[in-house]
Amino acid sequence: MSDPKNLFAALFEPKRIALIGASADPAKTTSRPQRFLRKHGFTGEILPVNPSRSEILGEMAFKDLASIPGEIDHAYILLNGAAAVAALADCGKRGVKVASILAGGFADAGGAGASLQDDLARIVAETGIRLVGPNSIGTVSTQPPMVLTANAAFAIDRLRTGRWAVVSQSGSLIGALLSRADARGIGFSRLISVGNEVDLAVGEVADLMVDDPKTDAILLFMETLRDGDRLARAARRAHAAGKPVIAYKLGRSEIGQELAKSHTGAIAGSDATFDAFCRRHGIARVSMFESLIDVPALLVDRPPARGTRVAVATTTGGGAAMVVDNMAMAGLDIADPPRALVEWLKPLGIAAGEGKLIDLTLAGAKPEIVAGTIERLLADDGNDAVIFVVGSSAQFNPELAVEPLLRFARTAKPFAVSLTPSAEKSLALLTAAGVPAFRHPESCSEAMALCLLRPAPQPLPVLAEPSRASLDALEAGRVNGFDERRAADLFGALGVPMARSLAIPDAKRVVAAVAEIGAPVVLKILSADIAHKTEAGGVALGLMDGPAAAVAAREIERRVKAHSPGAKLDGFLIQKMERGLAEVILGFRRDPLVGPTITVGLGGVLAEIYKDASTRIAPVDEAEAREMIDEVKGLATIRGYRNLPRGDVAALARTIAAFSTLAHKAFADVSEAEINPLLVKGDGEGVVAVDGLVVLHS
Known part of the structure; x- marks a missing residue:
């Protein structure tokens, strides 16, 4: 079924539902879908299928x-x-439009289960039926009611309606989210567990939600990413429709943890690449599970933020300090108290002009003071958003500092309330009034940061057609294997400045090669079978003349044969010894989850230890490359730190952009490529790559 409207109707608004394997025993899980459908008001036909029962x-x-x-x-x-x-x-x-499978035990359960899952995929391909799962705990709509699930959480007495949709790769977590939201008085429009995603996956289902008039925000619970292209499309369409897409993703997937032959896989990892994916396509990624229900209130129906200055008022200095601390870590600025507010508070015995926080103290926990403070902060041009942090009175005396806040719902300027104690009644009061309210300072800070800093989807860079020289270099590597010499040929053709070098077939020609290149030189073994030459003993640095290089060549040959006896050796590379102000690692990788990525980090032999790097979806332009350079802490030394000499950051940005063009489909054979190190010279003097690696798909 390819028509999105028909697919949506069959998924979320079906008129006739068959329950294959339905049970009459209320104690069994397989009885739940039928019981929940009727319990929550499904008005269509329920068609139980069981060969041993007539009713x-x-x-x-x-x-x-x-x-x-x-x-x-x-x-x-x-x-x-x-x-x-x-x-x-x-x-x-039979021509059923959509089927869902509850059971696990497929690809999640090893070889035998994977074979069964292959059978499911074959049936989908042959018949055109759309499949949710396997391992799907169900699909739910609240408007109109359709609770087709085996999740025990839906035994709830009343299912709240709402305007946020949930798409989850975990079934049980839907119940956890439902229970937490219900306790807050929050409901959902749609909830679906996609399970193993043999057919329907997060991206396609999220795309359906973009056109759902009953959904204003799309919340994703993810364990991995299987349909990145569809999710990217959905996120971009959702942004255009004014619907935020908010994602919580578990830690690194197994695929992302499998370190490839380059250092880049170890440095970037799947978590960094998923961050890059979210940044590229305008997805708000949250770090706390509860933020999935906390954050939407500050994102839905919000115009673009004007700035990053947040004014914070409170009746509890410690609680507010936690919020401020987390916001500062997220890159927000804390606004100074406006002079007019300070003067207004003085006669009331409250000194609020001593620091960034506007601490009303216990004396200020009065309705007229709280309301007057918020009124003045919202009217002040010196801030872009306001947070009020309520202290202990929120638990037993909401009339003091919580109820005065109820009238500030849906303000033009972002406004949020953080409750320091466990105060469920106050939380529910604020939520019901439409005031974004938070039980955790971390979640409040994260929501405000996303509200003010969340970028729009970035324009998709257009890649120029690759040069003939780069395609020829790729073909030479395909045919002969990619040793460092052929990697340098490819990178040079892309526009990467490469160190002057000369390849020789054996040690006999070392002296003449050194004379041609000019000392000092670096001597390296040439072998497509050795990814990291230093670890194999295949590099000698700072050789000052030909005879010294000849001795080094014999030593290198001996060490490499002992380290990698099966490697095919293709001679040596004599390279001009280069120096720079900083060493950079520049890595390209076709990530199994998100596709082509580019990583820039502090280079050299310690690259994997520090993991001081920035990752983006490839390709990038020079402007985005400059952003990446700014994010690498170790490169502060070349950005003009104190009195240190500036490096050629502009040349580095050009080189990053040029290297990222490996994302072009013409280079689809390249699974990984890396330059380590890329030496950054003084401002205006350029950069030069002195080592390169290319890995083709096996």
Whole structure:
């Protein structure tokens, strides 16, 4: 089913639902979907399928799918393993529009399960049925009510409606999110567990939500990323529609942890690449699970932020300090108290002009003082947003400092409230009034940072067609293997300045080569089989003449053969010894989750230890490359730190942009490429690459 409207209707607003493997025993999980559908007001037809029963929980049952007359919009398969596969095949033949599979035990359970999952994929391809799962705990709508799930959390008495949708790769976490939101008085429009994503995945489902008139924000709970292109499209469309996409992603996936042959894989990792993906496509990534329900209130229906200055008022200095500390770490500025407010508070016995915080103290926990403070802060041009942090009175005396805040809902300027004690009544009061309220200072700070700093999706860079020289260099590497000489040929053709060098087939020609290059030189072993020459003993630095280089060549050959006896050796590379103000690692990688990425970091042999790097989706232009350079702490020395000499940052940015053009589809064979180190010379003197690595897809 390719039409998005029909797919959406079958998923979230079906009229006829088949429950394959439905149970009449209320104690069994397989009875829950039928019970929850009726409990929460589903008005369509429920069609239980069970060969041993003619009636289940008051509904007429069918012995098999073929016995059901008419069209079936959605089938929930409650069987396991091979029986679930057979049921999906029956659904495909029967013309069912969408099927969901509850059971796990497929690719999540090793080889045998993976084979069963392959069978599911084949059925989807052959029949055109759309599949949710396997390992999907269900699909839920609140408007109109359609609770097609086995998640025990939906035994809740009343399902709240709302305007935020949840797309989750975890089923159980939907229940956790539901319970936390319900305690706050927050409801959802749609919730879906996509499970193993054999067919329908996060990106395509999120894309459906963009056109849903009952959804204003799209919340994602992710463990990995399987359909990056679709999610990128969805995020960009959502931004254009004014619907924030907010993602919480678990830590590094197994794929991201598999370190490749370059250092770059170890430095960037899957978490950094997912951050880069979110930045490129305008997704707000949160670090706390609860932020998924905290953050939307500050993002939905918000015009673009005007600045990063936040005014913070409080009745508890310690609680407010936690909020301020976290905001400063996120890159926000704390606004000074406006003079008019300081003067207004003086006669009330409150000295608020001593620091950044406007601390009303316990004496200021009075409705008229709280309300007057917020009024003046919201009217002040010296800040771009306001936060009020409530102290202990929030728990037992909300009338003092919480109720006065209720009238500040939906202000033109972002306004949020952070509660220091556990104060569920106050939290519910504020939420019901439409005032963004937070139980954790970290979540409050994160939400405000996303509200003020969240970038729009970045324009997708247009890649020029690669030069003939770069394509020829790629082909030479394909045919002969990529040793450092051929890597240098490719990088040079892309526009990367390379150190002057000469390749020789054996040690006999070392003396003549040194004379041609000019001492001092670096001598390196040439082998496509050795990714890291230093570790194999294949490098000698600072050789001052030909005879010294000849001795070094024999030593290198001996060490490399002992370290890598199976490696094919192709001679030596004689390279002009270069120096610079800083060493940079520049890495390209086709990440298995997000596609082409570019990483810039502090280079040399300690690159993996420090992991001081910046990663982006490739390609990047020079402006974005400059942003990356600014994010690497260790490169402060070349950006004009104190009285240190400035490096040629402009040349470095040009080189990063040129190297990132490996993202072009013409270089699809290149899985990884790396320059380490790239030497940055003085301002106006350029950069030069002195070592290179290219890894092709095996």
